[in-house]
Each structure stands twice: as structure tokens, then as C-alpha cells.
Amino acid sequence: MESDVLAFENFLGKEGVLKDDITLNTTDWTGQFKVHDEVVLSLSKINNSFSFDDTMGILKCDAGFILEDLDNKLASLGYMVPFDLGAKGSCQIGGNIATCAGGIRLIRYGSLHAHLLGLTVVLPDEHGTVLHLGSDIRKDNTSLHTPHLFLGSEGQLGVITSVTMTAVPRPKSVQSAMLGGFLTSNIIKIVTCRLIYKPRRAGRNVIGNALR
Numbered sequence: 001m002e003s004d005v006l007a008f009e010n011f012l013g014k015e016g017v018l019k020d021d022i023t024l025n026t027t028d029w030t031g032q033f034k035v036h037d038e039v040v041l042s043l044s045k046i047n048n049s050f051s052f053d054d055t056m057g058i059l060k061c062d063a064g065f066i067l068e069d070l071d072n073k074l075a076s077l078g079y080m081v082p083f084d085l086g087a088k089g090s091c092q093i094g095g096n097i098a099t100c101a102g103g104i105r106l107i108r109y110g111s112l113h114a115h116l117l118g119l120t121v122v123l124p125d126e127h128g129t130v131l132h133l134g135s136d137i138r139k140d141n142t143s144l145h146t147p148h149l150f151l152g153s154e155g156q157l158g159v160i161t162s163v164t165m166t167a168v169p170r171p172k173s174v175q176s177a178m179l180g181g182f183l184t185s186n187i188i189k190i191v192t193c194r195l196i197y198k199p200r201r202a203g204r205n206v207i208g209n210a211l212r
Contacts, residue, residue: 043094046161052077058117058136060164063094079167082109094160100152107191109168112151118164119147123157136164 046064054077061070068088071081083103085091091101097119100112109115118134134140134147150157181187 041159043092043159043161046094049162052079052167053136054079056138057167057169058138058164059167060118060136060162061093062162063092063097063160065093067091067093067096074167075170078170080170082115082166082168083112093163097151097160097163097165098154112165113148115166116147116151116163117166119150119160120162121150121158121160124159131158134164138166 043064046062047066047069048062050061050065050070050073052059052074057079059070059074059079059081066089067081067085070093071084071088074080081093082105083096083101084105085096085101085103095101097112097116102111116134117136117138117140118132121131121133123129123131131146133150134145150160179190181190
């Protein structure tokens, strides 16, 4: 399937045709419809390769995997994707990387900058050059961290066809609470209480004072 993208980029590179790739599929749905003479590239069929190292917690998969499907695969192994979106049932992991998606797990697990390890991308040049960037090693301090150039690039630099990133252990239980604050300063106190470890009793006091 990667060879198909290579041939596609090779042709467009020679012809100078504008393109847009469908990998995000979120509420910004207008990006997947052509306006003038663009060509739309869908990566939905590039979703065969999947591997996970449950010792190191490292995931490697094709860019066309639906985020929710990927998260369900990891669930059976006791892990999960470190971000979650409302569009998880339709968005693809390649598009999530290309847009540097955040989601509701960002405060706890950090942004994608903290989890991205490697990428395979096809450049939009006349040769359809394939680049294998980064590695599957958590602490790889060698050379430049080139995969991060494509994080948030939104397809401007190339098409992402494969992703290597870290996953996080899935919580054994989840408790949810709805908290309300009247001032921004109160909300900051609540978030700070969550981010900085405090004894449970002291934590309740901080939240209680913030809500007052």
C-alpha cells in the first residue's frame, strides 16, 4: 500500500497537482472535499500492519487505522492510546499525528510530542521519496528528532504512512467528577491540585477552597 502512495506522490510531483489527504475526519470535514483541481488521497486502506511491544509499551502501525479501533486493540493488552478525541470513531492515527491532536487525555499524559518516536512518510517530490524517520527506542538521543517536523504539519511536508509511538497503561478503574468554578483563578487551583501530588486530605481541601 505504501508503494501506491509513492506512485501517487511521484505522479503529482511531476504534474504539479495540488493534493489533500483524508486521515483526520473530524468536525473540520470540509478539508476532504476538493474545491478546484486538487486530488484527494484517502489512506483508509492502509491499515494492515500492527505490532505492539508490551514490554516497552511501543506501538507501530499503519497510518490508516481508526483511532477507536487502535485503542480497542491496545485495550486487550492492558494499554491505550495516550489521547482521545470526540471523532475517535472516524479519525485516523496518521491524521492525528499530522494535526498534532490533543484531546481529553492531554493534561494527564502530555501532548503527542512526548509520545511520537518514528514515522514513515512519502515526500511530494517527483520521485515520491520514502523516508523512515526516528526509531522504536524510547530514549533515542541520536541525531535530529526529524519525526517531529511532520507533527502538526497537516500534510504540507508529505504523507504519513506509518507511525511509531508510545502507548500508556490503561487505568484499572476510572472515577469522574464534575467540578464548577466561578473564576479562572479557581479553575487553575483545581488543575494544579491534579497535576501536583498532594495527600488526599490536603487535595480535598484545595478543591473545596477553589470551589468556594
